[in-house]
Amino acid sequence: MSMRLVLKVTLGLVLVAALSGSVLAQAPQSKTEGIVTAGALAGSNDGSQNRLNEYEVAKDGTLPQFGAQVWGNNGTFTFDLLASHGGDNRDQKYGAFLSGGGGRFKASVTFDRFLHRLDHDPLDYMEAGIGNFVVRATDHDPGSDYSRAVGMLNTNVSVAATKNVEFFVSHKMTLRDGVHQGLTMSHCSNCHVESFARQMDETTNTLAAGARVNAGRFTMDYTFENRTLDEHGPTPTNTYDNAVHPVSLLDIFLNRVQYDDANGALPFDLVPKQTKVTNTVRAAYALPGDGAISGNFTHSSSNNDYADVGSTFTGGHARVTIPLGKRAYLKGLFRKYEIETESVFVDVVEQTTPAGPGAGLTYAQMYPAMLPLDYYTESTASRSPTEMALEFAFRPGKRSSINLGYEYEEITRESFHVEKSTTNTIKASAYWRPDKTVSLRARYEQAMTSDPYANINAAKPAALQLVPTPGGMPFGPLSLQYFEMYDSRMANLSSIPTDTVFVEGTAAWSPSQTFTVSGHYRYRDQKNDELNYSTWGHDLHMPGVEVYVAPTPRFTMAAGWGYQKDTLDTVFSTLNFGG
Amino acid sequence: MLDQAGYKSENNNAFLNLQFLAGARTEVFATTMYNSGNATIRDFVYDSSNIIPGTALPAGALDFPLMSSSFAGFSDLDYRTIIQTIGANFRATNNVLINTSLSFGDLNDVKPFLYDTTGSRVGFYAGLSWVF
Numbered sequence: 001m002s003m004r005l006v007l008k009v010t011l012g013l014v015l016v017a018a019l020s021g022s023v024l025a026q027a028p029q030s031k032t033e034g035i036v037t038a039g040a041l042a043g044s045n046d047g048s049q050n051r052l053n054e055y056e057v058a059k060d061g062t063l064p065q066f067g068a069q070v071w072g073n074n075g076t077f078t079f080d081l082l083a084s085h086g087g088d089n090r091d092q093k094y095g096a097f098l099s100g101g102g103g104r105f106k107a108s109v110t111f112d113r114f115l116h117r118l119d120h121d122p123l124d125y126m127e128a129g130i131g132n133f134v135v136r137a138t139d140h141d142p143g144s145d146y147s148r149a150v151g152m153l154n155t156n157v158s159v160a161a162t163k164n165v166e167f168f169v170s171h172k173m174t175l176r177d178g179v180h181q182g183l184t185m186s187h188c189s190n191c192h193v194e195s196f197a198r199q200m201d202e203t204t205n206t207l208a209a210g211a212r213v214n215a216g217r218f219t220m221d222y223t224f225e226n227r228t229l230d231e232h233g234p235t236p237t238n239t240y241d242n243a244v245h246p247v248s249l250l251d252i253f254l255n256r257v258q259y260d261d262a263n264g265a266l267p268f269d270l271v272p273k274q275t276k277v278t279n280t281v282r283a284a285y286a287l288p289g290d291g292a293i294s295g296n297f298t299h300s301s302s303n304n305d306y307a308d309v310g311s312t313f314t315g316g317h318a319r320v321t322i323p324l325g326k327r328a329y330l331k332g333l334f335r336k337y338e339i340e341t342e343s344v345f346v347d348v349v350e351q352t353t354p355a356g357p358g359a360g361l362t363y364a365q366m367y368p369a370m371l372p373l374d375y376y377t378e379s380t381a382s383r384s385p386t387e388m389a390l391e392f393a394f395r396p397g398k399r400s401s402i403n404l405g406y407e408y409e410e411i412t413r414e415s416f417h418v419e420k421s422t423t424n425t426i427k428a429s430a431y432w433r434p435d436k437t438v439s440l441r442a443r444y445e446q447a448m449t450s451d452p453y454a455n456i457n458a459a460k461p462a463a464l465q466l467v468p469t470p471g472g473m474p475f476g477p478l479s480l481q482y483f484e485m486y487d488s489r490m491a492n493l494s495s496i497p498t499d500t501v502f503v504e505g506t507a508a509w510s511p512s513q514t515f516t517v518s519g520h521y522r523y524r525d526q527k528n529d530e531l532n533y534s535t536w537g538h539d540l541h542m543p544g545v546e547v548y549v550a551p552t553p554r555f556t557m558a559a560g561w562g563y564q565k566d567t568l569d570t571v572f573s574t575l576n577f578g579g
Numbered sequence: 580m581l582d583q584a585g586y587k588s589e590n591n592n593a594f595l596n597l598q599f600l601a602g603a604r605t606e607v608f609a610t611t612m613y614n615s616g617n618a619t620i621r622d623f624v625y626d627s628s629n630i631i632p633g634t635a636l637p638a639g640a641l642d643f644p645l646m647s648s649s650f651a652g653f654s655d656l657d658y659r660t661i662i663q664t665i666g667a668n669f670r671a672t673n674n675v676l677i678n679t680s681l682s683f684g685d686l687n688d689v690k691p692f693l694y695d696t697t698g699s700r701v702g703f704y705a706g707l708s709w710v711f
């Protein structure tokens with residue numbers, strides 16, 4: 001048993017204790033309880049631990065283990081303190097939870113640091129090609145194990161200034177340091193993939209503060225949040241290969257790339273500084289009876305400070321619950337938000353070829369049909385969804401319930417071919433306990449989407465040239481260019497379904513407190529049959545069964561099995577090009 | 580060139596937990612977890628006959644042999660993992676507990692993809708807990 005496993009249980013106990021802090025604080029008696037654990041963990045490893053112990057230190061050898069948890073109250077404050085160390089600084093956890101003033105003051109600090117093993121692709125499956133056409137790879141750090149340590153520091157403080165007003169502030173810091181694999185690639189004369197050890201030292205800071213007002217039936221809160229991501233590790237650089245013709249290896253291909261060895265060392269795998277500011281307002285009003293109305297409004301702005309490119313989120317929702325007698329209610333939801341991402345102008349670097357048929361010319365000067373080269377990028381994240389939902393719930397008896405629902409979603413976009421997608425979804429679920437030993441649940445959902453988002457003309461270029469270019473050279477009026485093939489693509493691609501059906505059934509039988517058996521089956525079928533050259537589909541089957549048996553008070557057994565099968569039908573497309 | 584194909588993945592998870600109170604002061608437990616997962620491209624028929632019927636590939640063609648040789652085995656995965664733990668907790672006094680456990684984990688990477696992740700680990704823990 002690892003110390004981290006012990007601590008997961010322990011932390012759960014601490015959280016429960018913290019949540020009940022206000023109750024404990026009212027207890028007048030001072031008391032302190034706790035547990036201190038010390039031990040040793042000896043391990044022997046064989047082979048790779050990257051999958052088996054991806055998030056565990058699992059050291060080959062012996063490590064000391066220490067853990068302690070103390071909780072109680074001194075008549076004024078309740079406290080829960082937690083500490084553990086697994087003999088390695090990448091396996092430690094600490095926590096402190098305080099509550100006082102009858103629950104009007106709450107504070108907590110936790111720190112958790114753990115190991116994350118990372119993959120190292122040896123790139124030894126490359127070296128494919130014919131003649132001088134070669135895909136090759138160079139690993140500049142072969143055989144190294146990559147990993148990172150992740151540290152999470154969370155601090156929360158809340159103070160109830162009056163009976164109706166509470167202030168809260170929190171700070172979260174996530175630290176990731178270590179080494180991962182950085183990859184980059186040179187194009188022309190061949191595809192040359194290069195692998196480097198990439199140091200990482202990332203810090204994410206999130207500071208949030210706000211206030212909550214409670215005035216009878218009305219509650220409202222406001223939260224301000226500021227988040228930053230900084231990478232303190234040095235950005236790696238690479239000097240790319242000289243761009244030459246793949247067959248002749250002559251220096252006549254420079255105008256087909258934007259940079260090569262002449263540009264010197266260039267950065268790659270750059271992690272830009274990012275900032276995000278979010279403002280959220282929420283309000284709720286309890287209507288007479290069991291009715292309620294609530295809503296929120298959120299605005300956030302994210303920015304890539306390196307490239308000075310950002311995006312904004314503006315949206316909100318309103319929800320109302322209307323009771324219909326004692327056995328039924330009606331819920332309504334309206335949600336609308338907009339995500340706007342700035343366009344980025346890409347000014348393509350146009351090199352001139354030093355020699356050959358295009359000497360002194362840029363690629364666009366040789367093939368003007370490709371113009372314009374410069375362009376604006378748009379993000380598929382930019383969209384304006386509108387959602388509406390209605391749910392009717394009814395309890396025909398004490399041991400049964402029925403829920404019926406309808407949802408409508410509309411997504412509009414300004415920058416892509418599919419300007420508007422709409423989805424209509426119907427939902428139904430039921431719960432029934434025919435007697436005290438059996439419970440049954442069933443759920444059904446069906447969604448129908450018209451004009452789902454798709455990449456228009458994304459694949460299947462026309463057969464433009466059926467015979468090799470004379471001389472095998474890519475110059476001259478008879479030589480087909482890549483951009484001509486891309487421009488002739490005809491097939492639309494999408495991984496968004498037009499039809500979705502979801503069915504779930506659950507049954508449990510518990511004839512006594514010493515025996516329970518339950519089973520479930522989930523099935524989902526998604527398909528898109530509106531594509532012009534292919535079909536897309538995704539099926540999911542998830543059965544499962546669990547059994548609990550306690551034949552005697554001294555012996556218990558729990559067993560379970562779950563199965564998941566995913567089947568994806570899609571299309572694979574590639575250019576067939578003779579170089 | 581465009582071909583209808585697909586990807587299939589299967590995942591099995593099973594567990595068995597046993598707990599036995601061997602006496603007034605001793606608890607014995609055993610947990611077993613098993614997982615098998617596999618995934619692969621299916622119905623992949625990227626053969627030269629459906630590129631341009633009746634037309635031979637140029638001698639220097641790179642794209643087709645490169646794509647067809649690498650795509651067919653792309654992300655062909657088969658993992659089988661078992662983790663077995665047995666242990667005992669003994670209450671020496673009302674305030675002192677002795678904890679021991681022996682665990683064994685084995686992951687068999689049946690079809691290594693990118694690199695072989697097969698590995699195993701045996702671990703033994705012994706500790707003392709003081710409850711107050």
